[in-house]
Amino acid sequence: MTTKSWRADRLSRLGSSIFAEVAEWKRNAAARGLDVIDLSIGSPDLPPSPAIRRALGQAALREDAYGYPGSKGTPAFLQQAAEWLAFRFGIAIDPEQELVSLMGSQDGLGHLALALCNPGDIALLPDPGYPVYAAGLALAGIEPYLMPLRAENGYLPDFSAIPAEVWARAKFMLLNYPSNPVSAVADLAFFKHAVEIASRHGVLIVHDLAYSEMAFDGYRPPSILQAEGAIDAAVEFHSLSKSFNMAGARIGFLAGNREAVAAMRELKANIDYGVFLPVQEAGIVALAEDMRGTGPVVGPIYEKRRDAFIQALREQGWTVGSPKATMFLWAKLPDMRWELADPWNSRRISREMLERAGVAVIPGDAFGAEGEGYVRIALVESEERLREAAIRIGEFIRGER
The missing domain is CATH 3.40.640.10 (Type I PLP-dependent aspartate aminotransferase-like (Major domain))
Known part of the structure; x- marks a missing residue:
């Protein structure tokens, strides 16, 4: 009997599967009882007006x-x-x-x-x-x-x-x-x-x-x-x-x-x-x-989240640039205070950060080779949760998690 594949070859050329990969990381973390703060996907957490x-x-x-x-x-x-x-x-x-x-x-x-x-x-x-x-x-x-x-x-x-x-x-x-x-x-x-x-x-x-x-x-x-x-x-x-x-x-x-x-x-x-x-x-x-002028003003909401999160990260030892727009931070990888046997890269840090700290982000290489050395962080949680995420990330950077 001839064996045929029911999957088109072109699907392999669609690019990074990182979003599905991170979703699996999140499921595994949640199954272990971790409270996951999900800053990976740019899906608004607020309703329409x-x-x-x-x-x-x-x-x-x-x-x-x-x-x-x-x-x-x-x-x-x-x-x-x-x-x-x-x-x-x-x-x-x-x-x-x-x-x-x-x-x-x-x-x-x-x-x-x-x-x-x-x-x-x-x-x-x-x-x-x-x-x-x-x-x-x-x-x-x-x-x-x-x-x-x-x-x-x-x-x-x-x-x-x-x-x-x-x-x-x-x-x-x-x-x-x-x-x-x-x-x-x-x-x-x-x-x-x-x-x-x-x-x-x-x-x-x-x-x-x-x-x-x-x-x-x-x-x-x-x-x-x-x-x-x-x-x-x-x-x-x-x-x-x-x-x-x-x-x-x-x-x-x-x-x-x-x-x-x-x-x-x-x-x-x-x-x-x-x-x-x-x-x-x-x-x-x-x-x-x-x-x-009566519609939802999303800009000020995300601006306050940006400011709160960047300040909280700075207090934890990770200085991140302050963007003028979007719901994302494009963050250069932090200076890790502990070492692994394998070198740190954007994907390794993203996975370890989720597994150890319960904070989900997207590795920069998911967006192209020029993205290596960065992670993308979505501001899709409340200011309180973003501050909590920053504390967890700081502990992760210092090797306390």
Whole structure:
């Protein structure tokens, strides 16, 4: 009898399995009775506003809410998204031609290369970068070219280091500011330069702006679509998951270059029937609330958590940089006060920290080779729990756990 594998080879090219691996570490720790403080996954621990929840609940009770909603998004949601973009960034987007709704931005990022690329194309990706960037290329059979993001350059890519032959084959370049995992930010001058460079080479810029509303210290992240010429040279992903605590609802949208948006619309018309209608109606309320200034203000909440946790870590002997945005800390590995037979690295420290201290983080190498030497810490617990996590981490660093 011939033995066949029922697992596609491409699954092995999807990148790091660290999230599943850390989930197993957490299960094992909990089974041993450890109280796990989970700072690994960037899933908001707070609910959406009462108005958002009411809109979702009321819509879900309607008898007419359960048909196919349409893959591109309802006219009402697309119009509200366009109005919010104008309110927030001062940009004019045609909801009929330059917007498409998504089941969260990860939906779009995972399918992007299938919609835009042909065999032989290259896509430029950040390293470190969110794992779905590379996974989407693997599914489409597209080769990545990695742009190193390093602290000495403010975690911005060096466009001049990209060879001419790479630019010639590249179909799109993916940027992400404020960024996951490194929590770096970029100003409008950087985006203007990126648009100029990419336009010169005929490369589409894809900007992931999932953390636009999670900024601190008075900083307001810009949209790449504010840069001159960007509507012809770029598309941008937006998500309601983090900004409005709607991660499980799965809703976001893609805006910008109409040919690229149309390609995404065409692909999605063949693979799904759109975002559940009540979720779109809840999304409308979320965006409208924000425009009225009555919606949930997540930035100040995470800013207070950032400040409390960084101070508590400093008191324990681990100095971590203070990011201007996102819900993450990108932390260089601490100076360990005790030694193991094997060398310390990001994965070893992450696992030992969970097993000994009950604090879960994600090792930096899960996001690319440039992430080695760092861990990503999500600020998804209360200030009290974050302070407790810092005390446990300090004991772990000193070898007391």
